[in-house]
Amino acid sequence: MKTQLRPALVLLVGLTAITGLAYPLAMTGIAGAIFPAKAAGSLIERDGHVIGSSLIGQSFTTPGYFHGRPSATTAADPADASKTVPAPYNASNSAGSNLGPTSAALAERVKGDLDTLKAENPSAAVPVDLVTASGSGLDPDISPDAALFQVPRVAKARNIPEERVRALVTSRIEGRTLGLLGEPRVNVLALNLALDDLARP
Incomplete structure (x- = not known):
């Protein structure tokens, strides 16, 4: 033995x-x-303070900022630890909603988002990534179409000509990785920081 x-x-x-x-x-x-930089979490700093990561989305809800994809992440309910509450972009609980195409809750949420987005920009088709959550719930990027769709709302809220905001979005489009992998995308946090810079005197 x-x-x-x-x-x-x-x-x-x-x-x-x-x-x-x-x-x-x-x-x-x-x-x-x-x-x-990547090994440290791809952190983004502004005025000496870490404000986020280029790899993890953040919740932007005000009209003057570009919004990311819906996030289905949750957190423990402070009132009852055995339950959860919505907590968009909760990096400690990366997950999708697991709701399927026959889910009434999913259909209701998507319809509500569609109605809101159509009211914001009635002349354009709503890009699919503005109403569908990613599998991780933390996607920091949106498609160029999703960013351009939001230009009228952002420009109006900030009182900036649409052409300037559209040019800003176009300048922030990242191509496929190595020219092959993924799809063209726009990082929402980086775009919103550039938008703040644009509004500065």
Whole structure:
């Protein structure tokens, strides 16, 4: 029995040290050296304060800002810990709603969002990503069409010509990664920061 137990324990300790300690530390060190900003969470600072991450969406609800995709993330109900309440872009609880196409709750929510968006911009078709949540609930990006759809509302709320806001959106469109992966997109937080800069004297 000892002849079998000793090699098994040595192998367990050795592999734990290699795969559980040495490898993660090496990868963390290499990532920090090669990609320091990304390894630190792709944080965005403004006036010396961290205001978010380019990888995690935020909830913008006022008319003067571009809005991201709906988020289905939740948090514990402060009144009853056994229940949850909506908490958009809750990074500690990344998840989709798991509601399917036959869900009455999903259909009602989408219809309400569609009605609101159509009232904001009745002359344009509503982009699908403005009424559908991502699988993570944390998507920081929207499609260029979704950003351009919101231009009239944002321009009106900020009293800025639509052409300037539209040009700002166009300048913030990111192409496919390596020219192949994903779709063209606009980071909502970066766009809103640029919008604030545009409004500054």
